[in-house]
Amino acid sequence: MVLPKVWGATLLASLAAAQTYPPDVVDELAKASLPKLEEWLAKNPQEGCTLETAVRRKEWSDLTVEQRKEYTDAVLCLQSKPALTSDLAPGAKSRFDDYVVIHILQTPRNHGSTFFLPWHRYYIWHYENALREECGYKGYQPYWNWDRYAKDPVNSPLFDGSEGSMGGNGAKEEHNGIPIPGAPPPYNMIPPGDGGGCVTTGPFKNMSVNVGPLAPTLNVERNPQRDGLGYNPRCLRRDVNKNAAAVTTANYTYDLITNNHEVYWFQTVMEGQFPQGKWGVHAGGHYTVSGDPAGDFYVSPGDPVFWLHHAMIDRVWWIWQIQDLETRLTQVSHTKTMNNFPPSANGTLDDLSGLGVLAEDVTVRELMSTMGGLGGKFCYIYE
Template sequence: MSKPDRRAYIKAVQCLRTLPAKSDKSWAAAAKTRFDDFVAIHVNQTTYIHGNGLFLTWHRYFVWAYEQALRNECGYKGYQPYWNWFANTDDIYKSPVFDGSDTSLGGDGAYFSHNGSLAGARTIVIPSGKGGGCVASGPFKNTQANIGPISPGMQGFTDLAVDTTDYNPRCLGRDISVYIPKTWFTTANLLNVTIGSGSRTHRDFWVEIQGRYPDGFLGLHTSGHYTSGGDATDLYSSVNDPAFFLHHAMLDRIYWIWQTLHPAEANKVTGTLTLQNRLPTRDATIDEPLNMGVNGETFKIRDMFNTLGGSPLCYIYL
């Protein structure tokens, strides 16, 4: 994106943070802004949209719905950008997403002493970075988060929220990791999920992109959240960090590439209806509803397979 395009995107995101929330206060009393509506529905749906059959398509729809809100409610004329994980892996602080300039999504958090983060269902230790506290530079320096944290991976959070009814205003925190990009954002891992052994079937891709935690493999999805660190490490309320949508746009881009390369597997689903089937449920089907709350109408998984289907999606990636 050009710098003027980045500024236009940032302006729209900040606009969404000024508009009043639309979510029903009976379940989302902590949601104060339209941006919070997206945080709230993600928190509310967390155990039904991760580690299961809805993961890939629900988040595809989520990012698209967010882009529509930026356009229709805040006058944004551009497109949803993605964060190319594989750029700036040698120095993540130089990433245009996190360099702290006025065209970034803010820099690192202020230094906050903590014992790193626990990722991969709290089985993989991530060393602490130089931050951990409030974002200290860039357009989102003074951003207020209202919902969460509920289950943060970064250690040191003390004021936890219960759910979306628990209003908990605080600053947006980050602890940018230099360790993760060098460890998991590798060419080998990219090739594995697109043309390698981790790409052969939908199940292979679904497992590999999310991570093989017992093997100590974080996976590209979790790696993105823990590269941002801080609030982004919370499985429930990670949406508080605006980098969430660039991260998940990149995840969707990889999914889109994989679908293009594997047409026989492209329209399949893997998993049940719950997070890692901890609450045992049946296998998901392509007719499962995708609940977006006030952020969009309810579509089915099958409606999200084709990004050029026009009902509702109509986009490609470059």
């Protein structure tokens, strides 16, 4: 492989030194693709954003325990600050809840639609920015490389319940499994794992889930409002599940990136083809955590692991884009409504996407590139 100049050799050396897991085929593809990004930037320089200045988002286990704790402390800080969306949602009690409320309100627009990938890119960046600006976090949004932990997620650095984790599994509680709406048997039910109850270990053992549920996968108390936005305090529940994790191994992600050359199929395969019994890595990651609220399609950002999962979704899109930047930085597909219900026009780069009361609407075009997008505010890559 031909390395880009000095920055490239330095970056690859730091990647090799930092990893505690051997690189998988997706990691190798990402590294091998960096010269393509450098070549594109040479032709399309971005003011104030270069490969030398770009933020490096790192995988969870490549952070030190101290760095992981700094991240979870910042999330807890966000959960302690008053909500901005309480007028919209009586159940919102914190800045963390604000992001859950926006996801609930915008789910029908931002899934199975043109906006799925660019909107979530904006959403994650804004959350990362809130952790830094409002809670003094010095790092950047980590991601969850699904493959590293797929064989035994409950004992991984992500879920082992230590102070350097994102919290443990839920206590053992009998249930019938996790239903997958729209999938045929036997793909419509994930067998139960060894959790299902309240998380009792790690940084989020005392966390309160305040809004939802709307589409619960466990038997939890219904929200006092039909829209799920009422106050419904309860514990964080998980059923960390290796059956769901089995569809997130690196071979699935590699095939997703390399075998789908149009964004329509890339996004469709990623989100899942449930009638064909194919969950996709997007659903596979969500259902690896499962529980309440992680298994709830609308309320899933209420589990702090959501943000690492969707940072990985963004990373996979980033790697896919790098394979053909001239084309893929302008490729959008699908219509403007979830699964085209109700029927709507095809989306375009000029359509607006925003975060409600949290952030202004911007064009989809502004959200396509991690190097100079959003008026130069996006300037990051994934290590």
